[in-house]
Amino acid sequence: MADGSAPRRTRPSKAERREEILAAATRVFGSKGYHAGSLVDVAEQVGITHAGVLHHFGSKDKLLWAVLEYRDRVDVEHLEGQHIPGGLDLFRHLMTTARINAERRGIVQAYAVLTGESVTDGHPAAAWVTERFTVLRGEIAAAVQQVARERGTELGDPQARRAASAVIGVMDGLQVQWLLDPDAVGLAEDTAFAIEAILAAALAGPETPRVVPAR
Amino acid sequence: MADGSAPRRTRPSKAERREEILAAATRVFGSKGYHAGSLVDVAEQVGITHAGVLHHFGSKDKLLWAVLEYRDRVDVEHLEGQHIPGGLDLFRHLMTTARINAERRGIVQAYAVLTGESVTDGHPAAAWVTERFTVLRGEIAAAVQQVARERGTELGDPQARRAASAVIGVMDGLQVQWLLDPDAVGLAEDTAFAIEAILAAALAGPETPRVVPAR
DNA sequence: GCACAGTTACTGACAGGTAAGTAAGTAGCG
DNA sequence: CGCTACTTACTTACCTGTCAGTAACTGTGC
Numbered sequence: 001m002a003d004g005s006a007p008r009r010t011r012p013s014k015a016e017r018r019e020e021i022l023a024a025a026t027r028v029f030g031s032k033g034y035h036a037g038s039l040v041d042v043a044e045q046v047g048i049t050h051a052g053v054l055h056h057f058g059s060k061d062k063l064l065w066a067v068l069e070y071r072d073r074v075d076v077e078h079l080e081g082q083h084i085p086g087g088l089d090l091f092r093h094l095m096t097t098a099r100i101n102a103e104r105r106g107i108v109q110a111y112a113v114l115t116g117e118s119v120t121d122g123h124p125a126a127a128w129v130t131e132r133f134t135v136l137r138g139e140i141a142a143a144v145q146q147v148a149r150e151r152g153t154e155l156g157d158p159q160a161r162r163a164a165s166a167v168i169g170v171m172d173g174l175q176v177q178w179l180l181d182p183d184a185v186g187l188a189e190d191t192a193f194a195i196e197a198i199l200a201a202a203l204a205g206p207e208t209p210r211v212v213p214a215r
Numbered sequence: 216m217a218d219g220s221a222p223r224r225t226r227p228s229k230a231e232r233r234e235e236i237l238a239a240a241t242r243v244f245g246s247k248g249y250h251a252g253s254l255v256d257v258a259e260q261v262g263i264t265h266a267g268v269l270h271h272f273g274s275k276d277k278l279l280w281a282v283l284e285y286r287d288r289v290d291v292e293h294l295e296g297q298h299i300p301g302g303l304d305l306f307r308h309l310m311t312t313a314r315i316n317a318e319r320r321g322i323v324q325a326y327a328v329l330t331g332e333s334v335t336d337g338h339p340a341a342a343w344v345t346e347r348f349t350v351l352r353g354e355i356a357a358a359v360q361q362v363a364r365e366r367g368t369e370l371g372d373p374q375a376r377r378a379a380s381a382v383i384g385v386m387d388g389l390q391v392q393w394l395l396d397p398d399a400v401g402l403a404e405d406t407a408f409a410i411e412a413i414l415a416a417a418l419a420g421p422e423t424p425r426v427v428p429a430r
Numbered sequence: 431g432c433a434c435a436g437t438t439a440c441t442g443a444c445a446g447g448t449a450a451g452t453a454a455g456t457a458g459c460g
Numbered sequence: 461c462g463c464t465a466c467t468t469a470c471t472t473a474c475c476t477g478t479c480a481g482t483a484a485c486t487g488t489g490c
Contacts, residue, residue: 014438033335036250038475052440054477091427109334116331119324119394120248130395137392137399147426165392165400166385166409173384177352179334180345184352185380192427194381197416198409199426211362211414212306212407229465253449265450267466275450 018056020046022070025063030110033117034064034125061124068114068128087150090143091167091195098171098191105179112175133168140164144202151203163202170194233271235261237285240278245325248332249279249340276339283329283343302365305358306382306410313386313406320394327390348383355379359417366418378417385409 024045028037039050039060046053057063085093101108118129141160148155171191178187201208239260243252254265254275261268272278300308316323333344356375363370386406393402416423 017439031336033248033250033332035248036335039477040475048439049441050476051442051478055439058477060476088427095427112334113331115391116328116334117248119327119331119391120251121246126395133392133395134399161399162401162405162408165389165405166412169388169392169405170381170385170409171388172391173386173388174380176330176334176387177348177380177384180341180348184349184376186377190377190380190384193377193416194385194413196426197381197413200416201408201412203426211411211418212303212310232465254451255449263465264467266452266468269451270464270466273451 014056017046018066021053021056021063022067025067026071026110027106029064029067030106030113033113034123035117039063064124065128068125071110084139086139086143087146088143090140091147091199094140094167094171094195095188095192098174099188101175102178102187108175109179112172112179115172116176136168137161137164140167144199147199148203153203153205155202155205159202159206163198166198167195170198229271232261233281236268236271236278237282240282241286241325242321244279244282245321245328248328249338250332254278279339280343283340286325299354301354301358302361303358305355306362306414309355309382309386309410310403310407313389314403316390317393317402323390324394327387327394330387331391351383352376352379355382359414362414363418368418368420370417370420374417374421378413381413382410385413 021042025037025042027045028041031037032041039053042063043050043053053063057066084090114125115129117123118125141157141164144160144163145155148160171194174185174187174190174194177185236257240252240257242260243256246252247256254268257278258265258268268278272281299305329340330344332338333340356372356379359375359378360370360372363375386409389400389402389405389409392400
């Protein structure tokens, strides 16, 4: 019991502190949103004052950007050197992510909140979210085309991109529903079902008879 | 040019003012979000002070609730007495809505912003959004089952609900992508494609061979 | 092994702004 | 006149960002 929860023996290094603050900011922005979450909230969780946070990051906007970069970095580390999978493996990866996410409510919430908030006018995360969507759409569209190719067909860009935005959309949309009402939707199962459905429809091609005929 | 944009000849009735304020609040909460949008913003658009707004609605939370009720009422009016369609007509209706929405950016933004914000802790719109999702899921699941029945098959509740959450999810998710990057996604086409895909997969039943086999 | 200088990490106080909400007074209309 | 809608003026509460000062650590020369 020499120190227990005492303030701290030695001051953490600059890098350590930054990581602590980033983790705290992720929690705060994730649970309250960027606008409603304050620097004081973040600082309290680290045990310093809000001025201390500003000492490290300069401004609230810069802190947000650092949080987003940080998430990118952590996400990549999570793949542990593995390159982003392509073809069918990408879809397997997306389904796995949904399954893992069902156990990481905080992270899902952070992502959903920031994404939703980013469509407000002049939001500092808008560029990041937009870019993220663009990259994801490109990767998924390429994977769709690769799967089609492996099955001996060729898929046009517009169709592949359509499927890609749908896959991303359904993943994000289901997350929101799941956050609000975890018992009403099965994040992992519903996501897997939807991806499967969209992929099957894309592979079937545009000549397939419509289920919903025009009137 | 007797009055033109002059303040106003006669004071509007209580009901008229309330409607004006509700419309203004919808715009403000829609473009800036609930938290970031202020009562002053709302009041300015109506040409009164923020205290005037509070005179009518008591508090900001109550104003938000009134906005949400108002949207429900307007949406129902839009159907002009028609009951909510079922079966295939519901899916046609959803696709039509997406097409109309592509011309109503403001309304889509309002919906997306509030939905996204609602997953923050203790948000005043959370209950409304959750309820809305629950009702929608029920309606869409019923429509899926009706379509299946018309085709001579029977669909279990879990499968129908899975398809329902996926349809809602993809609609919401595509809206967010479209708001951030209107050129990158075709709101109407992508939504139609995805609904079609999900419906087809649901009707095909769970015994259909997977596109993405387990490894 | 220790003094001294320089750097870093922070605190505390405060400025400047904006928010919601309240209360008292006023203008217009039936 | 009396009701209602509204304004003006204010309170209370935050929030971001600045700044000067301080305490802790780090390196250097001896």
